[in-house]
Amino acid sequence: MKRYIRQITLSEIGQKGQLKLLNAKVLVVGAGGLGCPLLLYLSSAGVGTIGILDFDKVSLSNIQRQVLYKEKDIGCLKAEVAKSTLYEHNSEIKIESYPFALDKSNALEILKSYDIVVDSTDNFRTRYLINDACVKLNKPFVFAALYKFEGQLSVFNYQSGPTYRCLFPAPPIAGEVPSCEEDGVLGIVPGIIGMYQANEVIKIILSIGDILTGKLLSLNFLTNRQQIIHFDKNEKEIDSIKKGELSFIELNDCKFNP
Amino acid sequence: MKVKLRYYGKLVERIGKSDEILLVDDITVRELLSILEKKYPQLKQLSIKIAQNNRITNIDETITSSKIDVFPPFSGG
Numbered sequence: 001m002k003r004y005i006r007q008i009t010l011s012e013i014g015q016k017g018q019l020k021l022l023n024a025k026v027l028v029v030g031a032g033g034l035g036c037p038l039l040l041y042l043s044s045a046g047v048g049t050i051g052i053l054d055f056d057k058v059s060l061s062n063i064q065r066q067v068l069y070k071e072k073d074i075g076c077l078k079a080e081v082a083k084s085t086l087y088e089h090n091s092e093i094k095i096e097s098y099p100f101a102l103d104k105s106n107a108l109e110i111l112k113s114y115d116i117v118v119d120s121t122d123n124f125r126t127r128y129l130i131n132d133a134c135v136k137l138n139k140p141f142v143f144a145a146l147y148k149f150e151g152q153l154s155v156f157n158y159q160s161g162p163t164y165r166c167l168f169p170a171p172p173i174a175g176e177v178p179s180c181e182e183d184g185v186l187g188i189v190p191g192i193i194g195m196y197q198a199n200e201v202i203k204i205i206l207s208i209g210d211i212l213t214g215k216l217l218s219l220n221f222l223t224n225r226q227q228i229i230h231f232d233k234n235e236k237e238i239d240s241i242k243k244g245e246l247s248f249i250e251l252n253d254c255k256f257n258p
Numbered sequence: 259m260k261v262k263l264r265y266y267g268k269l270v271e272r273i274g275k276s277d278e279i280l281l282v283d284d285i286t287v288r289e290l291l292s293i294l295e296k297k298y299p300q301l302k303q304l305s306i307k308i309a310q311n312n313r314i315t316n317i318d319e320t321i322t323s324s325k326i327d328v329f330p331p332f333s334g335g
Contacts, residue, residue, distance in 0.1 A: 033334075122335035124331070167331075170305065190334075218327075227327070229313065230312060
């Protein structure tokens with residue numbers, strides 16, 4: 001426990017909170033611009049079991065923002081490199097790697113052994129799949145996405161709260177919303193937003209503070225404008241997810257080419 | 259009534275500005291969306307959400323706030 005002493009000293013955490021962190025199981029889907037910084041901080045804080053899911057391999061243009069990877073890792077699987085990098089930071093926690101894509105055949109099986117799912121993907125297909133799987137399994141998922149210097153964050157399905165489909169019921173038409181593969185991105189932006197996600201994860205585990213449930217936090221790093229937009233639960237959407245088969249929406253957006 | 263619309267993400271580029279003031283009279287969110295689509299055909303088929311008073315609106319709700327947020331879903335990570 002000595003390594004965590006500085007956070008245990010916080011009255012909001014203490015020994016009891018640290019035990020909650022050590023007992024928590026968090027799955028991070030997407031070890032890219034958002035996933036790398038948040039993985040680093042979740043593992044350093046002693047989140048006891050961390051799953052890293054990413055099918056992709058490290059490329060040179062990732063390193064500008066995906067801070068877990070070094071030049072020598074180019075061509076290696078991100079999930080495996082991230083796992084070994086995190087072990088160097090904290091060898092006392094359990095880290096599982098899933099170096100393949102999340103799809104409708106494996107989503108429920110993988111997600112069911114975790115308490116919290118973090119969506120740090122860069123595509124709508126996986127996001128809707130995570131949402132629907134979390135609704136079926138009754139797990140919260142911490143969402144973030146960005147566009148250039150702007151970010152959106154929320155915690156969906158927290159204590160049966162609103163879901164991503166309550167906000168955006170229908171997936172966008174293919175090609176409607178490009179993502180980071182084609183848009184530019186400054187590493188700092190996913191870095192900051194990833195930290196917001198990590199913060200929500202820790203708060204959920206510790207049951208402290210206000211969770212971003214039913215709220216979309218909108219961030220702009222050029223203007224420093226922050227705004228919280230409230231939204232309601234859509235029972236009809238949630239019911240149809242619960243009753244329906246888990247499906248994969250047909251979209252052809254960024255990076256989804258396992 | 260004067261309403262100030264604030265645009266987010268990709269919309270700023272599609273429209274060419276981050277905000278603007280419109281004069282509207284007793285309209286619903288649905289009507290506002292159709293005004294925007296007429297004015298900016300490039301917005302058609304986009305998933306757009308409208309918020310007023312920092313709350314996501316229902317499509318049949320009347321616009322009562324002078325500050326409206328118009329945003330699309332983001333996908334980048």
